[in-house]
Amino acid sequence: MAASTRREFFGRTTGLVVGFSMADSAIAPRAFADTTQPPSPDRLDAWIRIEPDETVKVFTDKVDIGMGVQTAFSQIIAEELDVAPERVVLVMGDTALTPDQGGVGGSTSISNGAKPLRNAAASARYLLLQLASEKLGAPPDRLRVANGIVSDGSARVSYGALARAHELNDTLRVSGRGFNVNVEGKGKPKDPSAYTIVGKPVKRAELAEKILGKATYSTDVRVLGMLHGRVIRPNAVGARVVSVDDAAAKKIPGFVRTVVKGNFVGVVADNEWSAIRAAKAVNVTWGAAAVEFPADPYQYLRSTPPKASRPGIARGDAAGAFAAAERKLQASYEWPFQAHATMGPGCAVADVRPAGVTTIWCGSQKNHALQKGLAELLQVPLDRVHVVWVQDAGSYGRAGYEDTAADAVILSQAVEKPVRVQWMRSDMTAWGSKGPATVIDLAAGFGTDGAVSAFQFTSRSFSGSEVLYLADSAGNFLAAQLMGIPNKTAGTEFVNLGDSCPVYEIPNIQSVAHVVPSFYELASPLNATHLRDPNGPAGTFAVESFMDELAAASGADPIEFRMKHLKDARAKAVLAAAAARAGWTARPSPNKSSGEIARGRGVAYALRGGTYVATIAEVAVNRGTGAVHVSRLVCAHDCGLIVNPDGLHGVVCANLVQSLSRALKEEVAFDRDKVTSSDWNSYRVARAADIPEHVEVVLLNHPEHPPTGAGEPSSRPTAAAIGNAIFDATGARLRRAPMTPDRIKAALLRA
Amino acid sequence: MAQITLNVNGKTHHVNAEPDCPLLYVLRDHLAMNNPRFGCGLAQCGACTVLLDGRAVRSCVLPVSQAAKKEVVTLDGLGTPEHPHPVQAAFIEEQSFQCGYCLNGWIMTAKALLDKNPHPTETQMREAFSGLVCRCGSHVRIFDAVRRAAGMGRA
Numbered sequence: 001m002a003a004s005t006r007r008e009f010f011g012r013t014t015g016l017v018v019g020f021s022m023a024d025s026a027i028a029p030r031a032f033a034d035t036t037q038p039p040s041p042d043r044l045d046a047w048i049r050i051e052p053d054e055t056v057k058v059f060t061d062k063v064d065i066g067m068g069v070q071t072a073f074s075q076i077i078a079e080e081l082d083v084a085p086e087r088v089v090l091v092m093g094d095t096a097l098t099p100d101q102g103g104v105g106g107s108t109s110i111s112n113g114a115k116p117l118r119n120a121a122a123s124a125r126y127l128l129l130q131l132a133s134e135k136l137g138a139p140p141d142r143l144r145v146a147n148g149i150v151s152d153g154s155a156r157v158s159y160g161a162l163a164r165a166h167e168l169n170d171t172l173r174v175s176g177r178g179f180n181v182n183v184e185g186k187g188k189p190k191d192p193s194a195y196t197i198v199g200k201p202v203k204r205a206e207l208a209e210k211i212l213g214k215a216t217y218s219t220d221v222r223v224l225g226m227l228h229g230r231v232i233r234p235n236a237v238g239a240r241v242v243s244v245d246d247a248a249a250k251k252i253p254g255f256v257r258t259v260v261k262g263n264f265v266g267v268v269a270d271n272e273w274s275a276i277r278a279a280k281a282v283n284v285t286w287g288a289a290a291v292e293f294p295a296d297p298y299q300y301l302r303s304t305p306p307k308a309s310r311p312g313i314a315r316g317d318a319a320g321a322f323a324a325a326e327r328k329l330q331a332s333y334e335w336p337f338q339a340h341a342t343m344g345p346g347c348a349v350a351d352v353r354p355a356g357v358t359t360i361w362c363g364s365q366k367n368h369a370l371q372k373g374l375a376e377l378l379q380v381p382l383d384r385v386h387v388v389w390v391q392d393a394g395s396y397g398r399a400g401y402e403d404t405a406a407d408a409v410i411l412s413q414a415v416e417k418p419v420r421v422q423w424m425r426s427d428m429t430a431w432g433s434k435g436p437a438t439v440i441d442l443a444a445g446f447g448t449d450g451a452v453s454a455f456q457f458t459s460r461s462f463s464g465s466e467v468l469y470l471a472d473s474a475g476n477f478l479a480a481q482l483m484g485i486p487n488k489t490a491g492t493e494f495v496n497l498g499d500s501c502p503v504y505e506i507p508n509i510q511s512v513a514h515v516v517p518s519f520y521e522l523a524s525p526l527n528a529t530h531l532r533d534p535n536g537p538a539g540t541f542a543v544e545s546f547m548d549e550l551a552a553a554s555g556a557d558p559i560e561f562r563m564k565h566l567k568d569a570r571a572k573a574v575l576a577a578a579a580a581r582a583g584w585t586a587r588p589s590p591n592k593s594s595g596e597i598a599r600g601r602g603v604a605y606a607l608r609g610g611t612y613v614a615t616i617a618e619v620a621v622n623r624g625t626g627a628v629h630v631s632r633l634v635c636a637h638d639c640g641l642i643v644n645p646d647g648l649h650g651v652v653c654a655n656l657v658q659s660l661s662r663a664l665k666e667e668v669a670f671d672r673d674k675v676t677s678s679d680w681n682s683y684r685v686a687r688a689a690d691i692p693e694h695v696e697v698v699l700l701n702h703p704e705h706p707p708t709g710a711g712e713p714s715s716r717p718t719a720a721a722i723g724n725a726i727f728d729a730t731g732a733r734l735r736r737a738p739m740t741p742d743r744i745k746a747a748l749l750r751a
Numbered sequence: 752m753a754q755i756t757l758n759v760n761g762k763t764h765h766v767n768a769e770p771d772c773p774l775l776y777v778l779r780d781h782l783a784m785n786n787p788r789f790g791c792g793l794a795q796c797g798a799c800t801v802l803l804d805g806r807a808v809r810s811c812v813l814p815v816s817q818a819a820k821k822e823v824v825t826l827d828g829l830g831t832p833e834h835p836h837p838v839q840a841a842f843i844e845e846q847s848f849q850c851g852y853c854l855n856g857w858i859m860t861a862k863a864l865l866d867k868n869p870h871p872t873e874t875q876m877r878e879a880f881s882g883l884v885c886r887c888g889s890h891v892r893i894f895d896a897v898r899r900a901a902g903m904g905r906a
Contacts, residue, residue, distance in 0.1 A: 065850065066848070066849035066850030066851065066887055067849060068849075203843070203846055204846060207843070207846055207847075207848060207851060208832075208843045210848065210851035210854060211835075211839050211842045211843050211847075211848070211851070211854060211858065212826075212827065212830065212831075212832055212835060212839060212843075213785075213786045213825065213826035213827025213828075213829070214827065214832065215785075215851065216785065217785070217788070217852065219785070219788060219789065220785040222783070253752070253769075271776075271780055272776050272779070272780050273768075273769065273772045273773070273776045273780070276776075276792075341886060342852075342886060343790055343796070343798060343850065343852040343853045343884065343885070343886040343887070344788060344789065344790055344798065344852045345789075345790075345791075391850070392850075392852070393788075393790075393850050393852035393853075393886070394849060394850030394852065394886060394887050395850075422789060424792060425790070425791040425792060425793060425795075646846060647846075650846055650849070650889075650892060651849070653888075653889075653891040653892060654849045654887050654888040654889050654891075654892075655888065656888070656891075657888030657889070657890050657891060658886070658887060658888035659888075660888075661888060679791060679793055679795055680791060680793070680795035680796055680884055681795060685884060685886065686888065686890075687880075687881060687883070687884065688876075688877040688878075688880035688881055688883065688890065689877050689881060691877075691890040691891065691894065692891075693873070695891045
């Protein structure tokens with residue numbers, strides 16, 4: 001029997017920083033230093049150390065946002081060293097311990113991020129074999145390694161014994177920056193043909209921990225003396241604080257303070273429930289909205305003069321060929337604002353130390369950038385800020401955890417105590433930055449041979465870096481913008497033909513991308529940032545649906561039509577593999593049937609960062625209600641060499657479902673001055689009933705090609721595959737996502 | 752404040768809490784139990800699910816006073832690393848999740864479902880899960896784990 005209140009519990013704990021939950025889920029105690037210097041990437045021991053207990057400790061700025069990359073890294077490192085993958089321990093995303101690799105992004109953790117880890121492991125192996133050679137009196141090329149034991153056939157010595165006796169270090173050559181940081185030392189990595197660990201299915205050790213209830217997330221970080229904060233966001237975009245009345249909040253037991261800085265408002269209490277109640281009890285009078293959101297974002301995109309335009313791929317004479325074509329088609333596709341809406345709203349703990357090092361625990365994907373931004377916000381040197389990554393509820397780009405971190409820093413600074421900020425659901429879903437709305441106009445004409453002779457692409461979108469994916473400046477944070485700090489790093493990011501959708505073998509192509517100004521330059525719930533596969537689902541929905549329109553217009557089978565306009569053998573291979581698995585029979589679409597339920601199949605193809613994907617959807621459409629159910633998804637996926645087939649299969653399956661959700665359900669709703677989709681009822685996502693009965697993933701392994709990314713590419717073709725299947729079933733073409741029953745019904749009436 | 756007696760994972764705790772404080776915050780902040788997780792605070796997602804006398808309930812909206820003297824079971828009370836509950840073992844075997852933040856909802860709901868109905872149909876399984884969210888989209892392998900735990904085989 002245990003009796004405890006929160007205070008008593010804190011009273012019993014010792015140490016500066018402790019995990020609250022005794023031994024099983026503790027954040028390791030950390031001593032506070034006066035400064036925190038980042039490790040120098042030209043030192044081998046900045047990347048890899050052999051511990052006396054034979055574990056291999058590897059330091060990387062790449063973090064695992066739920067896709068199992070740490071398991072794949074373990075395999076890659078274990079392969080070079082000939083140890084068991086479970087012997088590899090990863091330290092991830094700690095600005096004082098891990099060299100800057102640009103954080104996580106662009107599905108590059110394996111393709112780029114693993115390179116320095118692999119090379120460092122190969123260099124460690126080289127040095128270990130040199131040491132073993134001296135110890136055993138045999139030349140290095142006569143030595144063999146098995147499970148971390150070096151042997152010359154008779155005598156043996158372990159890596160750990162060698163590392164105990166000698167300093168294992170060397171100087172490495174460093175090249176590249178950000179995602180492309182690489183190091184090279186004396187050891188050469190293995191040839192992939194010799195791999196025995198890479199390429200085998202390995203279970204994710206951290207996933208078992210989670211399932212057993214033993215994992216620690218950023219929500220579980222507890223620091224001695226920590227208070228609890230909540231934020232109060234404006235009730236309209238750009239609204240200013242007129243007055244704050246916290247008389248009622250002050251009556252709540254445990255209330256500490258209301259913090260108002262410009263239009264940033266937060267409350268702090270000594271326990272979480274009081275903080276929640278206090279945030280509700282504070283009565284903020286807000287002024288009027290600074291701007292009016294348009295009723296129709298697509299109309300706004302079409303009618304607003306762009307702030308920047310950029311010509312893209314240009315081949316031949318597209319305008320001339322289009323004018324000359326006898327048969328031609330034009331269509332316009334629309335993709336909505338979508339939300340990160342991570343499963344857990346952002347959570348961060350900040351311990352601001354004016355005279356020492358400030359520590360922030362959170363789940364950002366890009367922790368060195370966040371360190372810079374928070375140092376600028378605090379106006380302290382970089383080495384006075386230490387960011388420690390702790391896994392959070394997934395992350396699909398710049399999810400908003402950076403903004404939570406800034407909220408925690410501001411509140412901790414104000415109350416001079418460590419503060420944990422947990423966003424409420426609406427803070428994340430309504431106020432978190434969004435994936436941008438996009439309009440894509442397409443036009444194409446056929447030549448006399450029946451092939452597409454002209455292709456014109458025009459995109460109009462909000463910049464996906466209105467809130468830059470790197471939170472490396474003070475003005476990047478929502479709280480800072482509310483305080484009036486300008487967002488100086490807002491960038492212009494275009495939706496380009498090629499980057500966000502496939503380019504086919506068409507002789508005459510013209511493309512242009514326009515970016516229109518954001519609605520409001522300071523804090524806005526409709527400011528756009530990177531959301532999983534930035535611009536890819538929007539661009540591919542347009543181009544791959546339009547390719548289907550072109551196939552239908554020529555009476556061609558959609559797969560044969562694509563094959564005719566592709567040369568790349570790997571592109572054709574994924575289409576063929578998906579078709580074979582799905583049992584696809586060649587025929588043109590649509591294939592309308594009578595009856596209330598119409599069934600159809602559709603295909604779409606994507607190429608992203610060297611990864612090829614073809615997805616086939618089978619759907620059932622209720623003609624009466626417009627409801628669509630996807631009964632089957634088949635995805636063929638080629639990302640070069642596969643590191644962990646089981647992990648990859650899981651990532652692709654989840655990508656398919658999340659992208660189905662974006663295709664059918666997800667759309668940020670807003671009125672003239674605020675976002676109105678703020679929870680799971682108003683921002684709908686796929687639920688159990690929406691999941692296809694059959695999801696089949698065909699992984700094409702190409703060990704002869706280096707690995708490319710897998711975190712995002714299979715997000716890309718799903719919407720078009722589903723839209724094309726709806727067309728196949730009904731003859732109705734959906735050109736606006738999400739493809740909701742209302743929109744399907746309307747399209748059925750037009751068809 | 753009131754002193755409330757809670758039985759969590761077979762242990763008795765006396766906590767001083769506001770009677771209307773949701774069970775979630777008492778478990779997390781008074782008892783340092785990480786597993787019910789905050790997802791929405793609105794009973795819309797299930798991340799905070801615990802078993803209350805064997806029923807899967809949303810601890811984010813359940814006043815702690817209503818849990819008094821009942822049996823509360825959290826995810827880490829289901830099994831141990833050495834002896835995982837069969838439902839946990841099935842989820843590990845199927846490697847069901849991506850980020851895993853939602854998994855309290857799925858695993859605790861699956862346990863409550865299978866206790867009541869050891870061999871649910873596909874429809875019954877989806878119905879039981881209708882109130883849950885997995886933002887990463889891990890549903891395919893979640894369903895595989897439930898089928899495995901129920902000895903149903905793959906769909």
